[in-house]
Amino acid sequence: MPLDGEYGPSPAQWVREQVELYESSGGTQGTTLWDTGLPVVIVTMRGAKSGRIRKVPLMRVEHEGRYAAVASKGGYPHHPVWYYNLKADPRVELQDGPERQALTARELTGDEKAQWWRRAVAAYPPYAEYQEKTDRVIPVFVLEPE
Numbered sequence: 801m802p803l804d805g806e807y808g809p810s811p812a813q814w815v816r817e818q819v820e821l822y823e824s825s826g827g828t829q830g831t832t833l834w835d836t837g838l839p840v841v842i843v844t845m846r847g848a849k850s851g852r853i854r855k856v857p858l859m860r861v862e863h864e865g866r867y868a869a870v871a872s873k874g875g876y877p878h879h880p881v882w883y884y885n886l887k888a889d890p891r892v893e894l895q896d897g898p899e900r901q902a903l904t905a906r907e908l909t910g911d912e913k914a915q916w917w918r919r920a921v922a923a924y925p926p927y928a929e930y931q932e933k934t935d936r937v938i939p940v941f942v943l944e945p946e
């Protein structure tokens with residue numbers, strides 16, 4: 801069942817604008833992190849408190865049809881609030897370029913997390929710097945088909 805309801809745009813203009821460009825272009829524009837050329841996906845989820853639809857751009861970390869969602873938030877001391885959304889309702893829709901699919905989020909631990917962390921850092925090396933700069937252990941979810 802698709803995630804529908806009232807959309808709650810990000811209060812961060814650069815994030816809101818990236819979502820708008822990505823979606824309005826059918827996933828042909830706004831698909832990288834600024835001018836880095838590194839690919840971005842859009843993860844749609846339900847707000848844990850508001851019930852509103854939230855759309856969160858994340859770096860694209862993909863392996864054999866599954867994706868990682870890295871709750872780095874630039875190494876800030878606190879988790880991004882979307883972390884709590886996924887804990888409350890793991891159903892997401894992921895847009896990767898023009899492709900959109902329903903996936904389920906599962907928080908990772910242990911060896912599985914370590915494996916996906918290596919993949920994440922390979923895709924976006926600053927993740928390692930973010931983890932260095934905070935005592936917070938950056939959570940990683942895998943987004944996978946049901």
Ligand SMILES: C[C@H](OP(=O)(O)OC[C@@H](O)[C@@H](O)[C@@H](O)Cn1c2nc(=O)[nH]c(=O)c-2cc2ccc(O)cc21)C(=O)N[C@@H](CCC(=O)N[C@@H](CCC(=O)O)C(=O)O)C(=O)O
Binds near residue numbers: 811815818851870
């Ligand atoms: C600012 C806040 O955002 P956040 O959920 O903390 O997420 C912060 C960032 O992680 C988020 O903006 C990411 O998209 C930033 N970001 C990345 N963030 C990452 O953590 N990892 C990435 O790999 C990443 C890549 C990326 C690429 C492009 C880009 O444009 C942004 C990127 C926000 O949107 N707050 C809303 C509420 C959002 C929300 O989900 N509220 C919940 C309540 C949640 C709760 O409080 O429990 C609800 O609706 O019920 C508000 O204040 O109105």
